[in-house]
Amino acid sequence: MGNDTVVIAVTILLGLVLMLLEIITPTFGVLFGLGLMSFAVAIWRGFAVDATLGWTLLIALLAAIPAYFVILVKFLPHSPLGRHIFLGKAPSAQNDAAPESPRLSELVGKQGRAETPLRPGGAVRIDGSRIMARAERGFIESGTTVTVIKAHGTDVVVRAAEAERKTLS
Numbered sequence: 753m754g755n756d757t758v759v760i761a762v763t764i765l766l767g768l769v770l771m772l773l774e775i776i777t778p779t780f781g782v783l784f785g786l787g788l789m790s791f792a793v794a795i796w797r798g799f800a801v802d803a804t805l806g807w808t809l810l811i812a813l814l815a816a817i818p819a820y821f822v823i824l825v826k827f828l829p830h831s832p833l834g835r836h837i838f839l840g841k842a843p844s845a846q847n848d849a850a851p852e853s854p855r856l857s858e859l860v861g862k863q864g865r866a867e868t869p870l871r872p873g874g875a876v877r878i879d880g881s882r883i884m885a886r887a888e889r890g891f892i893e894s895g896t897t898v899t900v901i902k903a904h905g906t907d908v909v910v911r912a913a914e915a916e917r918k919t920l921s
Contacts, residue, residue, distance in 0.1 A: 759797055774787065863878070864876045864897070869891065
């Protein structure tokens, strides 16, 4: 029985290591399947020794494997190994990924001129900078004075200035 106990313990440990490797490598379930086969060998060896040992291993592994996965998924990304393997946190603050967004948000309320027709997108010049923008609605002719009404990320929304809108009506 002593030799069988070692074989059972080694195959269970092998199964746990294979499951860990499945999580950190893209094997598409191959290592998971090998881990399950390792657990099956351990259970089979347990039944070969004694039916009670086999049933105990079966029930224990049925409870332990899901718990092992939960522990791995919960704690592995925060471990020293996991920090090297897994991606970091995604940017959570709004506009973190848009480097121009702070500068563009300062343009709200400023006026400029449409350099190209905005149908609805085009280019406007504000404070000497050429900026891609879109009309709030409709079409804005080239050369029309525009006012920035909204800037969210890299999306700048303009409308024709009040004086220009009155002459167009």
